[in-house]
Amino acid sequence: MRSRLLKGMGIVEVMIGASVAAVGLVAVIQLATRAMSNSGLSARASVAAKYADEGMAWLKDWEQANGWQDIADRACVTAPCPIPSTRAYCFNDLGFTLSSCPVGDVIDGSVEFMRTMTLSTLAVGTDTVIRGRVFVTWIEGNKPYTIRRYYEFIRN
Numbered sequence: 001m002r003s004r005l006l007k008g009m010g011i012v013e014v015m016i017g018a019s020v021a022a023v024g025l026v027a028v029i030q031l032a033t034r035a036m037s038n039s040g041l042s043a044r045a046s047v048a049a050k051y052a053d054e055g056m057a058w059l060k061d062w063e064q065a066n067g068w069q070d071i072a073d074r075a076c077v078t079a080p081c082p083i084p085s086t087r088a089y090c091f092n093d094l095g096f097t098l099s100s101c102p103v104g105d106v107i108d109g110s111v112e113f114m115r116t117m118t119l120s121t122l123a124v125g126t127d128t129v130i131r132g133r134v135f136v137t138w139i140e141g142n143k144p145y146t147i148r149r150y151y152e153f154i155r156n
Contacts, residue, residue, distance in 0.1 A: 041140055044112075048136040048147040051107055055115050055134035056149040058094045068155050071130050075119035083123045091117040091134065112138045129154050 063071045074096055076085050090101035092115050093108065100116065107113045113136055120131045130153040137146045 041145070044138060044140065045145065045147060047110070048113055048138060048145070051110070051113055051115055052134050052136045052147045052149040055091055055094065055117060055136070056132070056151055059117065059132050059134065060151060063153055068130070068153055071119065071132070071153050072121065072128065072155075075121045075130050081121055083121045083128065086118055086120040089117045089119070091115045107136075114138070124154075127154055 059071075072081065075081070075087050077087055078085075087098070088100060090097040090099060090105065092101055092105055101114050105114065107115050116135045116137070118131075118133045118135075120133070122129045122131055132151045132153065134149045135146050137144055139145075
């Protein structure tokens, strides 16, 4: 009788040990899956940051070549320009395309990134400032992510 009881204890111990091992294995698999997901998100965030920097560099170059007034005129919806005023552009092709980007319109060479820009006029003391903002957006799973870059053009 005693040996039969001991054999039963061995089976219970094996089942408990297997259960603990299974829980540990599931935890390791979940950690690995989350790490891979975060790695993919980081990679896409780096690409989005590159697109945002590229857009902001283009906007600064445009202002250098065409002047502050050109940027100011593009920030205004009506003339004379009310302050504050904001104008939005689809900026996928690095040009002044008015309005929001059509659904499915992405940056050339990418399959998932959309770049937009806003130009806003602001009064700062006695100066008029144009704030340029570049946004690069993408969808990860069902969640949208955005990288932003800002620059202020101040009339000298």
